[in-house]
Amino acid sequence: MLDESPRKLVQVEDLRLYFPIHTGxxxxxxxxxxxxxxxxxxxxxxxxxxxxxxxxxxxSTxxxxxxxxxxxxGGKVRIDGTDISDLSVGELRPIRPKMQMVFQDPQASLNPRMTVSEIIGEPLVEHTDLDAAGRQARVLELMDQVGLNxxxxxxxxxxxxxxxxxxxxIARALALNPKFIVCDEPIAALDVSIQAQVVNLLEDLQDKLGLxxxxxxxxxxxxxxxxxxVCVMYLGRVAELSPRDDLYANPLHPYAKALLSAVPExxxxxxxxxxRIILKGDVPSPAxxxxxxxxxxxxxxxxxxxKTEAPALREVAPGRHVACHFVEIQNRAGSTGPKKPEAIEPNQQGERA
Amino acid sequence: MTDTAIPKAESQWVAVRAQFVKHKGAVAGVILLALLVAFVLIGPLIWRVDGTFVEPDTAKMFKLRNQGPSWAHPLGTDQLGRDMLARLMSGGRISLSVGLVAMMLAVTLGTFVGVLAGYFRRLDGPLMRLTDAFLAMPLLPLLLVLMVLFKDQLSRTLGVEFGTFLLIAVAIGATAWMPTARIVRGEVLSLKTREFVLASQSIGARSHRIILRHLLPNVVSPVMVAATLCVAEAIIIESVLSFLGQGFPSDFPTWGSLLHEGLDDLRKYPMRVLMPGLAISLTVLSVNYIGDGLRDALDPRIRGR
Known part of the structure; x- marks a missing residue:
């Protein structure tokens, strides 16, 4: 694959998710x-x-x-070219193996009455024709991959x-060779030393499997x-979407500035x-x-x-999208240096492709 | 990776049995229930006295009435001079099987309704209103009406004993499932928001697989408790029906009907109430302990200890 034109694996357009309130x-x-x-x-x-x-x-939503x-x-979600936003449960099933999820709470995301091999093997039971021995082999392979004895x-x-x-x-999420994994706060429930291990594992797997x-x-x-x-969200909307280094060096959206000023050095x-930029008041209710x-x-x-007009998400510098009325379209790109549009960090998956 | 040999995937049932055997109460329960079953099944082969035999000679019959324990009648006789031991044995057969069959029916039905109501939001309203309706109904009159309507028909087609047995077991099962349904629904409602169910959905597992794999195994504990309580209830309800004359005919003794017959002479002959009462209590106690042990054995967290 050419590095100049990385393929868009996931495309999200104007995604809306409202939970209805019923009263009376x-x-x-x-x-x-x-x-x-x-x-x-x-x-x-x-x-x-x-x-x-x-x-x-x-x-998380x-x-x-x-x-x-x-x-x-409302809105559209395209995964690997397929629009999944309106598919029925049955139509979705064959696409499920491409996309998997790692959950926040490792305690709650594993059924307490199943053994490790049953848990990791569950996706294989659902989506493959492997017999018990084949499943067993794949489960052991996955356990090796994630560093479980x-x-x-x-x-x-x-x-x-x-x-x-x-x-x-993570092994369960990998079982079906997915392309795309949603990691929903996978490290929030772990202590710091373990966080590093899990994040490094995720990075290694990305390098090896091109995830x-x-x-x-x-x-x-x-x-x-x-x-x-990095995409910074506030109250259900995107505030800023920028390459990592640009965002951390020079956040453009006022909310991103405030958020990043809270990171200790x-x-x-x-x-x-x-x-520190200390914000006053509370987050308004999403209702x-x-x-x-x-x-x-x-x-x-x-x-x-x-207070009257919602700002649109605009590309103000190459690869940098900000939803704010007062961020000028700029080409100087300050400290970030010239970058190719949508430049992404070189990921070793190039070697495998 | 170490080169340690991978332990063979030993069946979970081996571990379950090991834990069950460790539970002293459960083992005692199994032994007690086995003794009771042996008493009602094998007992009549050894103690060959007919429990329904009434002395045709009135003078002799009067002498035989309400006797205390003796070699001829180890547990004494009842108000018609019938042998109590034999009556306890044949009564136990009916009571035990009614209790167990009605319990299984009630628990199966209740779990089924509860899982459907808890898992499928659309069914929740209708099924729970149905449960409420059943709970609100006066059950005894309902049972009596069922008996009156179907007893003769079933007795004619299936024989008196089996027909009545089937009708009573089904009727009790069909009117005792509501507590189980409510308990299971509550459990399923909280379980289905757990992330492992979400994980299964994100894999694309179908609803019935999620229910069988993730929900049912995790509602075992409350169901076990409900089930053991159900056995006692079924035996008692059966006795009430017999007492009211709509259960088994009086020449088929059951523990419940023996209890009720003895109740009139409770002060003079307490043994006649004590014996069937003890039998019912022991059954309930043993089933209770077995349920306790099973619940522990099926829970991997307890099993590990």
Whole structure:
């Protein structure tokens, strides 16, 4: 594959997901919680797109909507060229192996009454014709891949530590050779040393198998480590979508600035001079979002137009998309240096292709 | 990777049995239930006295009435001079089988309704209203009406004993499933939001596979508890029906009907109530302990200890 034109594996256009609110005696439909409200982005083959934002901004909902675990309220999701937004459960089934998910809570995502080999083998039972011996061989291969000792195969999830459980979850996601994996805060429930192990495992697997990740997290430093591009969400909308280095060096959207100013610096000298932008107030309710820009109630740079008109997501610099009225279209690209459009970090999958 | 030999995938049932055997109460329960079953099945082969035999000579019959324990009648006789031991044996057959069959029916039906209501949102409303309707109905009159309507017909086609047995077991099963359904629905509602069910959905597993693989194994514990309670209830309901004259005819003794017959002379002859009461209690107790042991044995977290 040529590095100049990476293929778009996942295309999301104007994704909307509303959860209806029913009130009153008659349970009348009186409104919607707009969990995801018009989100668009693409994920290129072999890259990792980080999806960050505070709790309740719709990150996980986007991830689950991409796998059609919810019925979409609007918009299109294309995976590997197939539009999956309107497919029925039956039509979706043959496409499922291409896309898998790693869950946040490794305790809750494994059935306590199944052994490790049953858990990892479940996708194989559903989608392949392998007999018991064939399944067993594949399960052992997967356990090797994620660094689980083979002798664990007949144990139950409660016998494992959090990190090992997450490895079981990853092995299950890999069982059907997927192209695209949604990692829904896979490290949030783990302690720091284990987080690094799991993230490194995910990176190794990406290199070896040419996987594409949507990495959902609220841990900004971990996203900086693993992601090629980062999408910052606020209240169900995309605030900024930029290549990782550009975003961390020079965030453009006021919300992205505030979010990144909260990341502690490892260097004590830099840490003392770090300017935190403290946002005031609370996140508005997604059931009743502000009329204009979603961020207008808390933005330090708010103007009159922000309260009436919602800004569109514009490409303001090569590869950098920002939804803000006041970010000028720029070509100087400040500290980021000239980059090719949609440049992604060289991922070793080129060697395999 | 170490080169340690991979332990052979030993069947889970081996581990389940090992844990079950470790549970002392469960083992005692199994032994007790086995003794009771042997008592009602093998007992009549050894103690060859007819429990329905009434002395035709009235004078002799009066002498035989309400006797205490003796060599001829180890548990004494009842108000018609019939041998209590023989009556307990043949009564136990009916009571035990009614209790177990009705329990299985009720638990199966209740689990089925509960899983459907909990898993499929559309069925939740109708099925739960049906459950409420059954709970709101006065069950005893309903059972009596069922007996009156179908008993004769079934007795004629299937024979008195089997026909009545079938009708009673089915009728009790069909009116005792509601608590199980409610418990199972609640469990399924909370289970289906767990991430392992979501993971299975994201694989594209079909609903029936998710139910069989992920939901049913995880509702075993509450179902076990409901099931053991159900056995006792079924035996008692059967006795109430017999007492009201709509269960088995009086020449087919059951533990429940023996209890009720003895109740009139409770003060003078307490043995006549104690014996069937003890039998019912022991059955319930043993089933309860077996359920307890099974629940523990089927839970891998407890099994590991």
């Amino acid at each position: 005696v008659l349970r009348r439909h009186t409104g919607d919680v707009k969990a995801v409200d018009g989100v668009s982005f693409d994920i290129f083959e072999g890259e990792t797109l980080g999806l960050v934002g505070e709790s309740g901004c719709g990150k 986007v991830g689950r909507a991409l796998l059609r675990l919810y019925d979409l309220s 083979r002798i664990f195969q007949n144990r139950f999830p409660y016998e494992f530590s959090g990190g090992q459980r997450q490895r079981i979850g 594409t990740y949507l990495f959902i997290s609220h841990d900004l430093s971990m996203v900086r480590h693993i992601a090629d591009r 490892a260097d004590p000298n830099a840490e003392t001079t770090r300017q 009743n979002p502000p009329k204009g820009c979603a961020f207008c109630t808390r933005c330090p740079e708010v103007e009159a137009i922000c």
